[in-house]
Amino acid sequence: MEEEKFRQILDRYIAGEATPEEEVWLESAYINLNSKELPVYTESFLAAETQQIWKMVQANTKPVRKIKLHPLFYAAAVLVVISLAGILIYNQNHPSSYLASLPPAKDIKAGKDRAILVLDNGKQIDLDQIDNGRLADQAGVKISKTADGQIVYEMPTQVAVDNKIAHNTIQTPAGGQYQVNLPDGTRVWLNASSSVTFATSFAAERRVKLKGEAYFEVSKISNEGRRVPFTVETENQKIEVLGTHFNVNAYIDEIATKTTLLEGSVKINDAVMLKPGQQARGNGETIKVLNVNAENFIDWKNGDFILEHNDFRSIMRKISRWYDVEVVYSDDAPKKLNLGGWISRSKNISSVLEVMEETGKVHFKIEGRRITVTR
The missing domain is CATH 3.55.50.30 (Phage tail protein beta-alpha-beta fold)
Structure with missing residues (x-):
């Protein structure tokens, strides 16, 4: 098989876009490549990370009858895997x-869970330094830090009506990330150099403002039989959802704001509807919708x-x-x-x-x- 064709099939397989026939063919070929007939290829140049990829292929395949492959396939396969290994993997035997x-x-060192909680009165709480437990109470809403480092907002069954709605902000520095559970149960993961601002209790609407990047798992909330929408506002996009999983990258040093949908549906700027596996890119003037491998855009969360x-x-x-x-x-x-x-x-x-x-x-x-x- 020509090396270029092998690469194309391999790329589609990694992206989850290969046809069933291509998946069976490639997995069978990979099994043959890693068999005892070719021990040199699996032992001499494949590092531990590549062996882990092989285990992933094994986990996704059932025992199959080995398929006789043309010798040219092995030549192409070896060239491809060696080249990928050179790019993918830090080779400890030949370090720079x-x-x-x-x-x-x-x-x-890598970043870690670090963030600042800014209360409505301007008080700042360093979440990396403070002990677990209750942090504050605002308008009847309890704010706590859990043992695994998350910030959780808990609303009582009934919250007294207040003339002033309290707003909080959680902001991560460079080298930081954090997870927060909003008052409605929505979970938010903040990437580095990001912030999210929100009301401590959601009434008729659920609205947050985002700078930087965050992944949302939005809770489905109904009021008198009607779903209460959840809105994320960035500098260039307004994302309206009902209950869904999506990622928003709105860093100011990126060319465009990117909203990537993994589950459910969202509406961008009151006009563009996204389906799972689609991404909306825009700079405030125009929105372009692309089909993408959505999982690739939450690599940071994973x-x-x-x-x-x-x-x-x-x-x-x-x-x-x-x-x-x-x-x-x-x-x-x-x-x-x-x-x-x-x-x-x-x-x-x-x-x-x-x-x-x-x-x-x-x-x-x-x-x-x-x-x-x-x-």
Whole structure:
């Protein structure tokens, strides 16, 4: 089989877009490739991460009769897997010289659960430092920090009518993330350098304001038999939902605001309806709807950086926010870079950068909290 065709099928398989016939063919081929007949391929160059991918394929396949494949297939398969391994995986036997020699004390650790809760009266609570338990009471609403670090708003059955509706803001710094359970039961995951502002009790409407990026799992609420909508407002989009799972990326340093739907339905700017697996991109003037692999856009929530099909400079902006670093580019730094696979966000920054250096087309230098990018 030609290498290019093999790559195309492999790309569709990873994206979840392969046909049933292609899935069976590729899984059978991969089983043959990893059989005892070809031990050198699975032991000599495949690192632990690739073995983990193999286990995922095994988990998705039932025992099958081995299929006789043309020898040219193996040649193409080996070339593809070797090239992917070079891009995907940090090869410990051939580390890049600068990053490999970086003293641990100069490496930069991954971000963690960190956020500030700003109460309606302006009081700020550092959620990373405060003990678990009740934090505050506002208009009869109890605000607590749970043992696993979440912030939970609990409303009594009846809340006294107040002339003033209290609003809170939770904001994450660079290198921080946090989860909050809103008064209606909606769950929100905040990415780094983000904030969400909301009322401590929802009455006729449920409305929040977002800066940065967040993933929402919206509770379905009814009032007198009618569903109460949930609205997310960003600088460039207004997203109206009833009960759904979606991600909003509204960082001001990104070209466009992206709303990605995983479950349910949403309406963008009172005009555009999204279905699961679709994304609305817009800068406030126009909205473009794309069909996407939605799971790729909540990689941060799942603890990963997905590199495949992602713009290189966009990846570096993600790294800048998560590790709280400044990224600068030399004159010869690449603007585009074809990458594949993913890497955990829990790793130190040097491990993430080494994966990209394995392409041989980019290099990085760490100086304090500044990352310099060169070719």
